[in-house]
Amino acid sequence: MAVPIPFSEPPYLCGLPSPYYTPELRKWQKACKAFIGEHLTPFAMEWETEETVPEHLFEVFSKNHMLIPALPAPLPVKELKACGIHDILGAVKVEDFTYFHNLIYNDEMARSGLAGPGGSITTGMAFGVPCLLKFASKELKDKYLPDLFWGRTRTCIAITEPDAGSDVANIRTEAKKSSDGKKYIINGAKKWITNGIWSDYAPMAVRTGGPGGGGLSLLWVPLKNYPGVTMRRLKVSGQISAGTTYIELDDVEVPAENLIGQEGMGMRYIMTNFNHERLTIAASATRQARVALSAAFEYCLKREAFGKPLMEQPVVRHRLAKAGSILESHWAWVEQFVYQMTQLPKAVADVELGGLTAACKANAAHVFKECADTAALLFGGNGYTRTGQGAIAEKMWREVHGIRVPGGSEDVMLDLMVRQLVKNFQRKTKELEKEGAAKL
Template sequence: MSSPSKIPFSEPPYLCGLPSPYYNESHRDWQKTCRKFIEDNLLKHALEWETQETVPDHVWEKFAEGNMLIPSIGAPLPVEWLHKVGIRELPGGLKVENFDYFHTLIYADEMARSGLAGPSGSLTTGMAFGVPPLIKFANKQVQERFLPELLTGKKRSCIAITEPEAGSDVANISTTAVKSKDSKHYIINGTKKWITNGIWTDYSTMAVRTGGPGPGGLSMVVVPLKNYPGVNMRRLKVSGQISAGTTFIELDDVKVPVENLIGTEGMGMKYVMTNFNHERLTIAIGATRQARVALSAAFEYVMKREAFGKTLIEQPVVRHRLAKCGALLDSQWAWVEQFVYQMTKLPKSVADIELGGLTALCKAQAGIVLNECAQCAVLLFGGNGYTRTGQGEIAEKIYREVPGIRIPGGSEDVMLDLAVRQLVKNYQTKMKEMERPRGSSKL
């Protein structure tokens, strides 16, 4: 059965009627469910809300009521906890225990179909990156205090790591958490910057320094933010993704119970780095869809725009630009699909080691591909691509969002270096494992 005609590069190949080994009936049903829910409740007004710089509160409430924030946590979902709070199915009847990483891929791809990271990021970032450390590393008592309200959307979360002097260099975090004289509280002082969703957050998952310098002195603590004594927050105006609520946070003698510690003191760096893998892969998925939106919008435009007596698509230089970007885009998507397939087959402990560096590389490459596709779109839209309203508005907005992919979640140059260092480390470890024990005479 042939698929309806689509603008070239506007959809992943599996949605264009081409065969794929990855997607089963459950995945295809989930894609249809996601598309309808997200179109009805987010995409219809995403461009308008991004221009207004805020997504209305009722959108969060709709997603929470529909259990459509849960998929941003990523596979496997915390089934036991979801059952505890009464969530057994996602929209379309998908049981939470059957949710795999291809369902995650589809959800992240559909959430980015507006081409803008801000509207979707305003809903998902806190749940996607602030909640998982609680699920993975917090003790039962901490989980019972916070997870019921966070999983049901009654309260909001965020991940608070980055500081003015410590971005990709996580080990350089200087925000301190010193125990009170009676050892019942942490007294937290410092600043956090570029914290997505921070302005709306009830409980942040925060990286703090409980010990000496370096990575061994870091811990993670649940720190209340909104209307909490000693916490001052203000929104930051960044180039793109404005509606996602980028926030500057000042912490002045913020008193937090020691019971808010996540896991063990001194293990914060491990928790942060483990959490980064999911963050970077979902950034790569969303960025690849943004590149797709930009390139397909340009493709549609050049097929109708006329100059010098013919449509732009009849110009060889235009086709050349589209071809180069199309090759990059579909190659990136194929890598993302391959990556997700590997995650469905490898145990989490193995995937963290084998794919950790490659996740960083995939995220970096997604930013590079987005930059090429967005720049191509702006150039092909011409003056319209340089204008914040009108036919080229989406291309102009996406192009401003490129740095928001290439910098957050680990800046591009750091990611490229990290990928190679991790690959070398894995190679050296495996070589040592293959070495014959000293003194052995066995061949």
């Protein structure tokens, strides 16, 4: 077995001890790596260059239940078993799945360094299905979940609009009840919707009431070939194969029973999956940073300039060290978050970790940018060329902003962290004061 290039693997995969990774988790990592290494990783660069993935990829992952690990942990055991899904790859039972399994899965899905090919098949399961799972009526869940779990249908999450990105409360797409109350009629547009072009349905944020977050609801909306729905792919800088889509809705009629949960609760429903979405992005981006930095490290060992290998230049070593130190520090933070998610009840984690998870996602983008910049600079002209030995550095550099913006724009995430910390501090201070007063 080859010795890992420095920074190419998490410490636990380099033979270093870890308190987190049990033999069961290591078994899962090997199974994930083998499956993804057979069906995705070797072809990712080719598919990203072609700007799409073949249809069979989604089918292969679905058949082997390898979309299920994209869901938040713990998995919906009752619903999965009712559909005949009891384990994943024979390596983990659905009832034993934790956020560490999810972390390992996301790490392996990004092993190619490219987010597009993996995101092309997992985004709907990771970010679209949870809304249905948590808040939809039994009738809606019974009708749609089995086909989603088995990959017979596909979904995305349709929130962002041309004029409302991180400002979710400013969504304008409108859903009005018909006079007989039997359907909603939707008008508006959604933009930058990953996977939209391939999706049969989407949980969609719509305005059913007044301004602000309190006027938002979630509807389960048919997309592909549905009357009044027009979809077209958008040309984006990176993650091209993930199918970023513009969706227009012109008098789209949706049955009233497709309301997810209650009217006016859409903002709250959307927010409950933000921790999962941002932690998923943070884990994937950290692997992308690894791929970029380790590729640069390997290149510097063999590339000669001024009569000696680049690695013998102190300025080169300094640049690698600077990027590597923040990379490994960030990975330790991600692992810490995952551990906390496995220990805290969901409701507590949402409050205690919400702002910090937003910051972790933003920091992942900082780390990725530093590692991608380092790779592009150290590869020199090769890192500015779309083909050849520096192609991975060039492609990944163009993906950096696909981490900094989606899932909550970077500045919004950092501001959210501080506001959440202030809010929690003030709440806990008041609780402590009440407790002291009660004792007196």
